[in-house]
Amino acid sequence: MSAARRTTRQSRRAATGVVARAARPAEVPAQRGSVPRHAVTAILWIGLVAAVAPWWVQTRPEDLAGSGALLTAGGRITGLVAGYLLLTQVLLMSRLRVLDRWVGEERLVRLHRELGGALVVALIFHVVLTVYGYAALDRVGPVRESVTLLTDYEDMISATVAGGIMVATGLLAIRFIRNAMPYELWKLLHATTYLVLLFGYGHQFALGQQLFRPGPSRTFWIGLYGLVLLCLFWGRVVVPLGLNLRHRFQVADVVAESPGVISIYLTGRRLDLLHVRAGQYCRWRFLTSGCWWQAHPFSLSAAGNGRWLRLTVKIVGSHTEDLQDLRPGTRVWTTPPAGEFTAERRTRPRALLIAGGTGIAPIRALLEELPEGAAVIYRAKAVEDILFRQELDWLADARRADLWYVLGDRDDPGPRSVFTVKGLRQLVPDLAARDVYLCGPDGLIRSCQRILRRAGVPRRQVHTAAFEF
Numbered sequence: 001m002s003a004a005r006r007t008t009r010q011s012r013r014a015a016t017g018v019v020a021r022a023a024r025p026a027e028v029p030a031q032r033g034s035v036p037r038h039a040v041t042a043i044l045w046i047g048l049v050a051a052v053a054p055w056w057v058q059t060r061p062e063d064l065a066g067s068g069a070l071l072t073a074g075g076r077i078t079g080l081v082a083g084y085l086l087l088t089q090v091l092l093m094s095r096l097r098v099l100d101r102w103v104g105e106e107r108l109v110r111l112h113r114e115l116g117g118a119l120v121v122a123l124i125f126h127v128v129l130t131v132y133g134y135a136a137l138d139r140v141g142p143v144r145e146s147v148t149l150l151t152d153y154e155d156m157i158s159a160t161v162a163g164g165i166m167v168a169t170g171l172l173a174i175r176f177i178r179n180a181m182p183y184e185l186w187k188l189l190h191a192t193t194y195l196v197l198l199f200g201y202g203h204q205f206a207l208g209q210q211l212f213r214p215g216p217s218r219t220f221w222i223g224l225y226g227l228v229l230l231c232l233f234w235g236r237v238v239v240p241l242g243l244n245l246r247h248r249f250q251v252a253d254v255v256a257e258s259p260g261v262i263s264i265y266l267t268g269r270r271l272d273l274l275h276v277r278a279g280q281y282c283r284w285r286f287l288t289s290g291c292w293w294q295a296h297p298f299s300l301s302a303a304g305n306g307r308w309l310r311l312t313v314k315i316v317g318s319h320t321e322d323l324q325d326l327r328p329g330t331r332v333w334t335t336p337p338a339g340e341f342t343a344e345r346r347t348r349p350r351a352l353l354i355a356g357g358t359g360i361a362p363i364r365a366l367l368e369e370l371p372e373g374a375a376v377i378y379r380a381k382a383v384e385d386i387l388f389r390q391e392l393d394w395l396a397d398a399r400r401a402d403l404w405y406v407l408g409d410r411d412d413p414g415p416r417s418v419f420t421v422k423g424l425r426q427l428v429p430d431l432a433a434r435d436v437y438l439c440g441p442d443g444l445i446r447s448c449q450r451i452l453r454r455a456g457v458p459r460r461q462v463h464t465a466a467f468e469f
Contacts, residue, residue, distance in 0.1 A: 028371050029277065029344045040103060040111075044088065051084035051224075052077060054217035071133030078126040083204055083221070085119040086166075087228045090197060094228070095235035097336060104340035106464060113173070120170035123163055159203035162196040169193050182317065184294050201225060240335050247274060249332040251286070252308060254324060257387050261358060262324055263301065264311045266332060272306035278365035279341040279437070279465070284311065285333040290322045295335070299439075299465065301361035301388070303368040312361040312387065341465040343369040346435045348461060350374060352428050354448055356440025357385070362465055363439050364388050367395045375402040375428045379415055379444065382407060402427075410443065419447060421455045432456045439465045 055076055064070055092099070092112045099108060135145035150156050169190060172178060178186055204221070205211050211218050247268040255263045268274075278300065285295040296319065301312035313320055341362055351370050355363040356379045364387075367374060376396065380386045386405060396403040404427060408414045417423050425431050436452055438445045445464055452462055 029342070029369060037107070040107065044111075047088070048081065048084055050220075052080050054211070054220070055080060058217070066136075068133050068136030071129050071136060073133075075126050075128075075130030075133050078122045078129060079204070082119060082122040082126050083200065084224075085115055085122060086196060086200060087224055089115055089119060090194075091228050091231055094231040095239075095335065095338065096231055097235070097239070097338075100338050100340070104345070105338050106340055116170060116173060120167055123166055127163060155199075155202040158199040162199035162203070165192055166196050183296070184319065187294070240333075243336055244333050247271060249309075249334060251326045251328055251330040251332060253328060254326050256324075257312060258385060260315045261387060262313055262315065264298075264313065264323065264326065266309040266311070267307070268309075271304070271309070274304060274306075274309075274337075276300065276304045276309075276337040277342040277344060278303040278367075278369045279343070279362045280337040280339040281362070281465075282337055283335040286323065286326060287331040287333060288326065291319065291326075294319060295333070296320075299339075299341075299362040300337075300365050303365050312358060314358040339465065341437065341439070341463055342366070343371075345463055346370070348433060348435045350430070350433070351435040351437060352377070352424075352431065353437045354440070354444075355379070356444040358387065359438075359440030359444075359465070360387050360392075361439075363437060364392060364395070366437060367392070367399060367401060370399070372400045374399065375404075375434070377404050377406060377418070377424075377427065379406040379410075379419075379440070381409060410447075419444075419451060421451055424451060424455060432458075435461045435463065437463045 055073075059073065064073055089112060092108050092115070131142050131146055131149065134149065135142045138145060138148075140148075150160065169192070172181070172186070172189060181189075205218070211221055247270060249266050249268040252265040252267045255265065257263050281297050281299040283295040283297050285292065298311040298313055300309060302310045313323055315321055315324065343366060349371060351374045353363045353366060353370075353374060353376045355376070360378055363376065363378070367376060376392070378386070378392070383405075392403060395401065404418075406415050406418050410416070410419075418427070428434065431452075432455060434457075436448075436457060438448050449462060449464075453459075
């Protein structure tokens with residue numbers, strides 16, 4: 001292990017050209033908290049109660065007499081729950097900036113994953129309870145009743161297709177299955193879930209006991225669908241279109257940072273008006289042959305300066321390999337900056353930043369905007385794998401930050417001794433009184449989260465970079 005503090009005048013003199021401009025200390029943004037977790041939970045429960053209320057209001061005690069009626073009622077309730085969860089899922093991922101700003105991207109991603117599992121469970125219960133309930137009322141077997149439902153009931157075929165897509169997506173979202181798939185394939189399969197919204201609408205309003213008749217319940221649900229679709233169109237179409245027409249992003253240069261890592265410099269119009277914070281990311285689509293059909297999330301590796309943007313990318317697949325050959329002038333389409341991995345989310349006067357590998361990219365940018373006195377721990381396998389060495393040394397000097405390079409594999413004695421409660425406290429004695437920003441491989445983040453919990457760091461003070469769902 002090698003750990004070193006680099007805050008010397010010599011390293012300041014080494015920062016020239018682009019390095020010096022990138023490392024100019026930025027203005028520290030004001031703190032801005034997010035909506036409390038309990039408030040978000042309360043809002044979701046209130047919406048769920050409102051979604052199920054039509055069944056409660058329209059159902060009389062005598063309507064629940066018998067096992068068939070009870071099972072059917074359970075099917076209707078779970079159907080309403082599944083419809084509500086589906087709309088909530090779409091709203092969470094509509095990319096509305098107000099949601100990202102007040103709830104936080106990390107929490108949105110976590111909610112999306114958790115509610116996705118609940119949606120699949122509710123959908124399965126809806127199908128099973130409905131089939132067995134109708135079968136009991138008709139005094140036939142569940143298989144025969146299933147055939148009757150598919151052949152005699154309106155929009156049941158499309159509903160079956162929608163249910164199959166939803167269950168398949170839920171299975172593919174299991175971590176080890178998803179990690180085994182190419183990123184592009186997962187995004188393509190995940191996009192098919194929008195068909196569920198289309199097919200589910202017809203089924204819900206054609207056969208939903210509380211929704212097929214005109215009235216307040218039907219109007220309420222139509223309004224929900226309209227609101228969610230409007231948010232989706234605004235967040236995914238209108239805002240990105242305005243952003244790209246205003247700034248006209250294009251590639252300025254591609255620079256090799258180390259073997260297998262490149263930085264892409266972008267320019268555009270009126271970048272001083274681009275509202276972006278260090279630590280945020282965008283989904284970038286490079287409009288050139290072989291790259292135009294897919295967009296990937298990359299963090300900014302330097303704080304916005306009004307003149308250019310920089311992305312730092314690790315070469316891990318065919319798409320990132322193609323990015324090495326980007327030519328100056330290539331047009332770029334992007335989404336608005338997103339993510340709560342920013343200095344605005346801090347809760348304490350000082351921070352600890354822990355990075356592993358290319359996770360140093362947003363950490364390096366954050367160091368520009370965090371208050372002075374931060375501490376940075378950067379783990380890399382070897383000296384040649386350290387990215388932005390000159391810039392980090394210069395920034396540590398300019399921001400009066402403590403900077404340690406921890407070299408070696410995770411099982412080497414040095415990293416093993418540093419990434420413990422005792423090791424972190426030895427480097428950062430006031431650990432529990434700091435915000436902690438984590439970015440790097442999943443293994444590093446999970447192990448650091450466990451260490452920080454044991455060290456008494458409150459959960460609200462730990463911030464991680466969440467790029468995708």
